[in-house]
Each structure stands twice: as structure tokens, then as C-alpha cells.
Amino acid sequence: MPFETELLIHQSVKGRYGVDLPTPEVRNRTGLNARSEIGLPEVSEPQVVRHYTRLSHQNYSIDGNFYPLGSCTMKHNPRLNEKLARLEGFANLHPLQSEEHSQGALELIYQLTDWLKKLSGLPGVTLDPAAGAHGELTGMMMIRKAHEAKGNPRKVVLVPDSAHGTNPATAATCKYTIVTIKTGDDGMVDMDAFNSAIETHGEDIAAFMLTNPSTCGLFEPNVKVIADTLHSIGAYFYCDGANFNAIVGKVKPGDIGVDVMQINLHKTFSTPHGGGGPGSGPVMVTEELVPYLPIPYVEKKEDGTFTLIKENETTIGRIKGFHGQFGMMIRALAYMMSHGADGLQKVAEDAVLNANYILHNLKDDFHVPYPGPCMHECLLTHKKQKENGVTTMDIAKALLDAGFHPMTVYFPLVVDGAMLIEPTETESRETLDGFIEAMKTIAKRAREGDADAFHAQPQTTFRKRLDETRAARKPVLVEEK
């Protein structure tokens, strides 16, 4: 059991400090009176170190154990990447330094761009977006601009009901009307629904946003038909590439008719997710959409040096300050080079192998809504356990007591009580066997029917089940001063 620690604000003792700074000469040319009390804690360095070390003990991490969050992709984070991102030549480089002083950074951006072009089969790349959802927004802004250039921005974006919530939110942010396409019984896009939406909305359709491989852990078999249909009415095929890790080195999205795709560097290329960020969401596009790429971007000059392009008449403009999440680009390139073209193909294959291994071993104990094989994640539901009063949430909390982080729960929304499991390629068979064993034990307990015991879980974690309703009804976002 980790030690308790109080918020530092409450540990404050006047006169303590954790950083020794020189005593400054007091001057004031601000034109205003100096700041009054702020309310920051006064604590020593040992207190701060102990506080955050104790907090770290209250976290589950991929460094500690298996973290099978589906569609989140928790894989090993190599420390080499951390070391390289911290090199003085990168960490202390100011974004407004001259190109002469930043040639190494510009070359790194150029090299990463080249890898992404070759892996995606798409000739245009922007590394500016700060996260996957930001990449979606960037992609949809480019689509809007491209339609506008043809004289009509169009009105409608098609989104499957199994999509990440960011897809409809992004399209709505771009002021599009969302038409939801239902998922068929096989977990794929219902082609009748798709065709009927095409018929109804026709040339009002700006794009279709499809996650492929999908959030059901499946590859869309009609992907080429979908692409051709969209292109025939002048609409764009937007592919949410969040699950690119399942097909990297196996399928080039550019070859199958994708016009725009964002990827998440942390998912396919292992930049650490630090409790929720920073992310990075590069976007790849076809030649036709290259003119609309955001600024700035890097070009190689004839003399072999690199330059930053900051102006361009057709661009959608700037979508983030400076040049994107550069520190994440260093980590991603290091990871790509460590794997190489041969290794990245193995990444996809091992991710798919591991997910199918789990699916195969759990298919008798849990309901499988769609038959295998799956891609890099497998989808189960609580259907069998619910008969005994045990739900997906109960299974998740029971897993915590078994020492495992749960899978993604209640997503995708298209199946009742979804459990989406993504082992990733960096897990060994022994780890997978341990997880499978824990899941089988939970299934057995559920069959034996002690639902009340499930509801009381978790028991062994730092905190027991937290009252989320109370947090939402009476929100406390800050301490009283």
C-alpha cells in the first residue's frame, strides 16, 4: 500500500523554500504595484521530492505491468528516446532561432516526414498538430478549404457510430453537420446505410471519417469500394489512423484510396503518454491536398540545407504556435530507426498476433460479438457475465484487484458492455498468459454468481471505488483559499 501524502498547498509552512535563488536587486519598471499574495505552498526540496515520489506510487504504469487499454495503445516506452529528446542541442533550442542555428532540428523534421510519407504512401505530411484530435481538426480544415477552392465547402460529414467521439466533435467544430452511419452485425460499415447516405446527401457530403482498422478491432473489407464511391461524388475519404500500428509496414493507406489520415505518434511510434499527454498527431494527405497543408513546414533547398516555409497562399494557416510537438518527433524518429522497415512490419504482425492470442484464449469464457481474426485489439462483451449480475465495470474493477489495468470499457458504443483489449507488440507470451488466467478466474467467479463481491471491488488498490457522481454533481476543481 503506497503512503498517503497531503496536497502541497496544505503542507505549506511560511519561510520554507525548495529552490535557492540569488537575492535580486529590487526594481520596478512594470508601471504597476508588485503582486500581492498568490497562495503558493512553501515547502522544502525533500518535501517536494517525497510528495511526488509518493504520488508516483499511486499510479499504474506500463513500466510496472500490462496495460491493455484498447485503442489507447500502451506499449513499451524505450528510454533511449527520452535521452535523445533531452540532448542540449534540442532541449535548449529556441523556436525563433535562425535556420543556420537550427539545421539539425529542421533535418530531423525532414527525415521524420520522409518516413511517414513512405509508410503511409501519402506524399504530403504536416507534423504541426499537437495531438490526434488536433490532427483530425487539421485534416478536416484542409478538406473544407479544398472544397471551398472548388466553390462549395459542402455541408455533411459521414461518421460511423463506432467512431472515436473526437471524429464527430471534430467535424462539428469545423461546422459540418454529422450524419451517423450505423455499424452492421459484422462490426463493419453497414454498406446499405452508407449507400443510402450517399444517395440522400450526394454532393453535399464533404467527407467520410472512417477509423480503419476500426474501434471494433477489425479491418474494413469494403475500404476500396468506400473510397471509390466517395471519390465519384467528389467527397474525400478521411481515415482516422489511430490504429495504424496494426497495419504499419503491411498496408499503405495511400494505396487504398485514403485522402487524409492522422496518426498518433505515441500509439504507433511509442512516445510516452505521461498521464494524458503530450501527444502529437501528424497528418498525411494526397498530392491534391498538399497546397492546403498548415504552415510552417520544412523544405530541403538545392544546396542541401533545410528551410522553414512560413508563408503560402493556399494554406489553411497556422494551427499551433511555433512548429508542433518537436520533442515528440525526436522520440518517434528514434523509435522508427530502432525498428527499421523490417521491424515496423513485425510491430504490426506481433500486435495482431498478441490480440488474436488473447481472443482465442478467452472466446469460450466471454461473448465475442464479431468473429476473429481481429487486428491489434480484440473486442469482448459482458453478455455472459451479465446474466449473473456482473457487468463490464465489475470485471474492470476485479482486474484491478488481480493486479492488472483493465481494458477499455464501454467502448465502442455499438456493442453492449464492450471490453476492448489491446495487448500491443511489446508484451511477451508469459504476460499475456497471466492476463488470460486472471480473466478466466473472473469469468469463473461470475459463473459462480457472487455479484455482490464484484460490486465491492476493487479492495486492494490505493483508493476503493471513487464516487464519480458526487464529483460531477458538486464539482470541486480547486481548494478553497
Add this chain to the structure above:
Amino acid sequence: MRYLPHTDESRKDMLNAIGAKHIDELYTHVPSETLMSEPLSSLPSHMGEMQVESHIKALAEKNTPTSKLPSFLGGGCYHHHIPASVDHLIQRGEFLTTYTPYQPEVSQGTLTYVYEFQNYIARLTGMDIANASMYDGATAVTEAALMAKRLTKRSNVIVYPCVHPDYIDVLKSYSTHSNGTVELGTEPDENTACVIIQSPNYYGLVFDLKELREKCDAVGAKLVVAVTEIVSLGLLPAPEVADIVAGEAQSIGVPMSYGGPHLGFFACKKQYMRQMPGRLCGKTVDADGKEGFVLTLNTREQHIRRDKATSNICTNQGLCALAFSIHLSLLGETGFKTLAQLNHTQACKLADALESIDGVTLKTESFFNEVTASFPISTELLKDELSKHSIIGGIPVGKTLHSMVFCATELTTDEDIAKLKAAIETILSEHSTNGGLSHAV
């Protein structure tokens, strides 16, 4: 491939267990015409740690970072000292390698530091509440404008031209797909959703915000205050008259890293809570009544509200927020104010030095750690000449005005300032003798 635990043998065994002969059998539902027929021959094969390290180190060495030369660059990204404990603690695997805290029982570490971060931002800005952080300052200010539009149901945004140019550019990019206009520095009226001002502004000038607050109140517009240098809040009064304070917190705990990842922040009045973009952490209790934290008010967000969500954002800059919280905790009340004073004092010395140079005029009367000065020669030329003196100059602004914004932080030494002064004097004297002064304003 050291990151992949399977051997060819174990792959075969696992395939056997599944009942497949070859890995391709697991890809049978992928239409064969979509599978790549050939391996990626245009990209190199895998490399060992030594090779990758030497390749990327060589790239880093092609750069000349600001730690190598006296630098006076600011403009929304600042070179500050980061205490050793900060990077040590954020590299603990239990922080570094966790995901979004979807299972709060085993994520109290992340949730607690996010809650502490929200507290710190709220107190620094003088606002009631803050969120768990944003991508960066530019996108945070843009989200503030979008929130003001939702709150007022008005479509137009007024932004002062002294706001960071990247922020204005991002605001304009976003506005091309949302209704309404972005106007530069006009008077607010009944169609104005918000007025955005930056203080200290891009040129370093500090504003008294009271007058603008009154103008906004007269027409019912929101006041958004952008802050690019959060250290300024240790010396300047809190911008508490604002409705929303948004900006960049990179200065505390986060390296410059060629522009990212940085740390956007977003704080506002309590009544706007349900229209806030981004992630929020709230306090609650567990089944034993013990205090704990959870992500909350998720009904505003994309994973519940989908196309009705307040924004499409589904992440925060978690690790950067942690670095900020650790650094700020180490500084504490006294340390943070001392740091602000150190920055300001060095900027005062910088201003003194610039003012004392013949032909140079200081344009910024009230400032925090950045000052703008005008020169009798083009500042593009000045920048190149300073570079020849091994000095990274400031940011040239307004080419016709011959002005440059210089920044000083606690890392700017008295010697750096003396070197800058001497270099400028030499450059100006060289260019006055060869006719360079003919460009004088």
C-alpha cells in the same frame, strides 16, 4: 529487435495455439489487394541503440542552442533554469508511462498532480477555476475565443495587434471554419463575443486592464487576457478582472525544445465551468470516505457528447503539467516572486544598457522581462551582425520601425548584457561610417 519479446519460435508456437499456420492467416480479412506486395525497401532496416544514438546526436550537434551563446530571444518561449529534481521526477516510469486516468483507483498520482496544477493556475491568474492544461498558448487563447462565442452567442472576436502573432494566426485559421470575424484592435460593440489582449504584450509592454474591462462591460463582451510569460504573474498583479485568462506556462519546468511540447493553460470564472474546453479533475471520496480525485464533468466532452461537445480536445499536456507543478512547488510563494523579480531586474539592466546606446530608443516604458528598442539600422541587419559577434539577438518586429524585442531571464547574466551593448555600439559605429544610417527612421 530488442523491443519485441517474441522469438520466431514463440511466434510459431502462438500461431499454433491459435490454429493458424502463418501470420498472414490473421490478415485474411484484409482484402489482398490492399496488402503491400513488397517490403518497404526504401527505408533502412533496424539499427542498434549505438547507431540510433549517434545518428540523432549528430543532428542535435548541428544546432546551436541558446545555452551556447548569449541569447535575448523570448516571444512566447523562454529560456529558464529548471531544477534537477523536476526532470528526475517526471522521468519516473510511474508518471511517464501511464495513460489518461480512466481507472481512478490506480491513477491517484496523475489525478492529484492535475488537481494541484489546476489550483496553481487558478491562484496565479486570479481566476476561480482552471482546466488540466491545453496543447499550447496559441490554441488555449483560440479556445478561449470559441468559449466566449458559446457564452455570448455572438460571433465576432476582437484581438489586439500586440497579441503574439502565432496566436493571432491560429485564431484566424480556426475562424475560417467557424462563423464570425476576427478583427484587429477595433472598439467592441453588441456583436463582440470577446476582446483578447495580451499583457505583457508581444513587445513587452504591460497593460492596466481596468479600462478595457469597462469597455467590455459596456457592451456585454467577455475579456480574455493572454499571458505568454507566466513568470510575469510573480510580479504583476493578477489579471483578475478578466473573464478568461489563457496562455503559455512553458516557462516553469518545461524546456524550450524548439517550440514544443509546451504547456497551454486555461482559467476562468466559475460560472463558465460547463462551457470550458478540455479535461477537468475534481475532488471526491472513495467507498471508505477517503479523499480522492477523478476526471469529471465529462458530459461536456467528446466521448460523451460527441458532435455536441464543447470542443474536440480529448487530451491535455499531462507530463508538462507535472513538470510545471513540481517546479512551482519547489519555488513556492517566495521563490516564484523572487524568480519574477530576478527576471525583471535583469530586464531593467538590459533596458538601461539599450537606452544608454547612442541612436537607440527604448519603446517599452513599462515592461516585465521583454523590452522593445528601435535602431537606426534595419533589425534584420542588426540580427545578422549580432550573430557575427556570437550573440543571439532579439526578435525583429515591424521592419519599417527598425525595432527589436529583447528578452532577459534569470539566465541572462550582467556579462551577456555588457557584451550585447558593446556589440551594438560596434555595429552601429561601423554602419554609421559606411552609410548604413541612411535608413534611419
